[in-house]
Amino acid sequence: MPAWVVLSAVLLAASLALKIAADRPARARRRNRTVLRTARLVLRPARPGDLLALHAIFTDAEAMAYWSTPPHRDLATTQAWLESMLAADPAESCDFIVERDGRVIGKAGCWRLPEVGYILARDQWGQGLAREALEAVVAHVFAAHPLAALIADVDPRNARSLALLKGLGFVETSRAERTMQVGEAWVDSVYLKLARPA
Numbered sequence: 001m002p003a004w005v006v007l008s009a010v011l012l013a014a015s016l017a018l019k020i021a022a023d024r025p026a027r028a029r030r031r032n033r034t035v036l037r038t039a040r041l042v043l044r045p046a047r048p049g050d051l052l053a054l055h056a057i058f059t060d061a062e063a064m065a066y067w068s069t070p071p072h073r074d075l076a077t078t079q080a081w082l083e084s085m086l087a088a089d090p091a092e093s094c095d096f097i098v099e100r101d102g103r104v105i106g107k108a109g110c111w112r113l114p115e116v117g118y119i120l121a122r123d124q125w126g127q128g129l130a131r132e133a134l135e136a137v138v139a140h141v142f143a144a145h146p147l148a149a150l151i152a153d154v155d156p157r158n159a160r161s162l163a164l165l166k167g168l169g170f171v172e173t174s175r176a177e178r179t180m181q182v183g184e185a186w187v188d189s190v191y192l193k194l195a196r197p198a
């Protein structure tokens with residue numbers, strides 16, 4: 001990674017940490033402090049220092065092929081994304097950074113309840129890790145929030161994501177065309193829902 005990227009990341013993380021420290025009294029009451037542990041993963045709240053690891057994931061064109069935005073073009077875009085995760089109100093959000101063996105490998109959760117969103121670094125795909133992370137997230141969200149159901153909005157071409165959700169018990173509720181503009185392209189949606197277990 002070029003030195004300027006590392007330097008910018010350090011500066012951005014430091015400025016983000018300062019901003020958070022300045023706003024500490026209000027945030028201290030509202031911060032998500034939940035940590036979930038699974039056999040292979042730790043799911044924890046985001047930190048300013050997650051910036052570079054997340055940037056590596058959000059600039060991967062293949063991982064971002066069916067995301068709701070194009071791949072991040074610069075570190076500032078990932079910083080804005082991370083800031084929105086850090087600033088989210090735990091009453092409306094239940095989102096986690098996913099760590100494996102101390103490495104940040106993605107995120108899983110609901111940035112805005114009740115919709116799930118998740119992304120893992122490509123070298124981690126196909127090992128059941130997203131399923132493992134989301135099983136923990138789903139159980140926690142239903143335990144911690146009075147929701148009747150979780151929902152998801154998936155690009156119909158995203159076979160991995162659809163298989164993951166259906167494996168978790170999500171059922172398709174409807175489809176719609178040209179629901180979102182991502183860069184220059186309009187994309188379609190499959191809507192899914194997972195009802196609170198009885």
Ligand SMILES: CC(C)(COP(=O)(O)OP(=O)(O)OC[C@H]1O[C@@H](n2cnc3c(N)ncnc32)[C@H](O)[C@@H]1OP(=O)(O)O)[C@@H](O)C(=O)NCCC(=O)NCCS
Pocket residue numbers: 062063064066067117118119120121124125126127128129130131132153154155158159160161163164167
């Ligand atoms: C979607 C994503 C999180 C899945 O991660 P993963 O760790 O590979 O998922 P898992 O290994 O837990 O596999 C989940 C299911 O998908 C299946 N699957 C794996 N690769 C697949 C493929 N190429 N096509 C179809 N299904 C596939 C698995 O068999 C598994 O199903 P099962 O539980 O019935 O065996 C990952 O591909 C990703 O980060 N994609 C980019 C971001 C993204 O698209 N997020 C979703 C936006 S809606």
